[in-house]
Amino acid sequence: NGGVRVVNTKFRVRQNIVGVPQAYGVSGVDAGDFYTDREFTDFLPAFNASFDLSDKLKFRVSYAKTMTLLDFLQWGGGLNVGYAIDTSVNPPIFRAQSAQQRGNPDLDPWRSSNVEASLELYTGQSSMLAAGAFYLSVDSFIVDTTILRNDIPDNDGVIRNTALPVSTITQGAGGTLKGLEFSARQALTDYGVNGWLGGFGIDANYTLSLGDAGGVDLAGNKQPFQDNSKHQINAALWYESGPFSARIAYNYRSKRLETQNWSGIAGLSVYQRPTNYFDASISFDVTDNFTIYGQASNFTGGRGGHYLTSEDQVGWDQIYERRFVAGVRAKF
Numbered sequence: 001n002g003g004v005r006v007v008n009t010k011f012r013v014r015q016n017i018v019g020v021p022q023a024y025g026v027s028g029v030d031a032g033d034f035y036t037d038r039e040f041t042d043f044l045p046a047f048n049a050s051f052d053l054s055d056k057l058k059f060r061v062s063y064a065k066t067m068t069l070l071d072f073l074q075w076g077g078g079l080n081v082g083y084a085i086d087t088s089v090n091p092p093i094f095r096a097q098s099a100q101q102r103g104n105p106d107l108d109p110w111r112s113s114n115v116e117a118s119l120e121l122y123t124g125q126s127s128m129l130a131a132g133a134f135y136l137s138v139d140s141f142i143v144d145t146t147i148l149r150n151d152i153p154d155n156d157g158v159i160r161n162t163a164l165p166v167s168t169i170t171q172g173a174g175g176t177l178k179g180l181e182f183s184a185r186q187a188l189t190d191y192g193v194n195g196w197l198g199g200f201g202i203d204a205n206y207t208l209s210l211g212d213a214g215g216v217d218l219a220g221n222k223q224p225f226q227d228n229s230k231h232q233i234n235a236a237l238w239y240e241s242g243p244f245s246a247r248i249a250y251n252y253r254s255k256r257l258e259t260q261n262w263s264g265i266a267g268l269s270v271y272q273r274p275t276n277y278f279d280a281s282i283s284f285d286v287t288d289n290f291t292i293y294g295q296a297s298n299f300t301g302g303r304g305g306h307y308l309t310s311e312d313q314v315g316w317d318q319i320y321e322r323r324f325v326a327g328v329r330a331k332f
Helices: 072-076 195-199
Strands: 002-018 030-052 057-068 079-086 093-101 110-124 127-140 142-149 164-171 175-187 200-212 231-241 244-253 256-259 270-272 275-285 290-297 303-308 314-319 323-330
Touching: 002 072, 110 175, 142 256, 195 200, 195 231
Parallel strands: 093 164
Antiparallel strands: 002 030, 030 057, 057 110, 079 093, 110 127, 127 175, 142 164, 175 200, 200 231, 231 244, 244 275, 256 270, 270 303, 275 290, 290 323, 303 314
């Protein structure tokens, strides 16, 4: 099957303008709104084919051009300035220290051309082995970066910092993503295991993803595609028997690029170290209408550490707390 989708997008972004900064203790003045009008049209062809090589073996191939709109914050988020009081002058003033520009109305949506192929072997009613390959040519994407601005005044309206770091998002120049995927789903019942043991099964997948966004960090290494991990692993052991079900899942991501140019320094890359997380869930159907359940997220307390270009240049850690939830579901 194949076809083409034509999408015309038209919208207006309204951003509030904060008036001229005032001295400490004096409220600012609302200076109105700033409007940006956008319109673009995308032609998005798609083609899919499936070949039954045998009763259990299928080969699939697809091609598509895709366009993904940004969220409202990425287009309309405003400028937030961080101030610190300076008491060395009289009267004291709040000086601009840093800023965050959370939106950019001139950004384009994500656009890419995608080719995928997969080979699937169905080994049972609930079991399958699959291998696939993909190639994405990304025309436009969004990059987290830090720029230096010389037009942001202190709270008294005077510009003193001519190189104020501003965390913002900018348009990426384009790049590619390519890789391989392997997945398996196996249920013991498909192999003649009966009784309570037959309720066990596994899901597992591995993705090798190679990305190139065209940048180079301060160490001379090519910067990978932002937010992309070269290696990703997901595995789950599950059990389903009658009204009872349980699942424990493991997720792994190798290092990923978070910011290309931190603090306005070209090539000073922020990387997140490899991360590991374990989740679990359990449920029991008391009746056809009532279910009790429990969930545990990140119950091993996995962390997300960051470093700047080189692994020995420690940046900061993000601590993701354990989370436990229990409850009752009812349906009528």
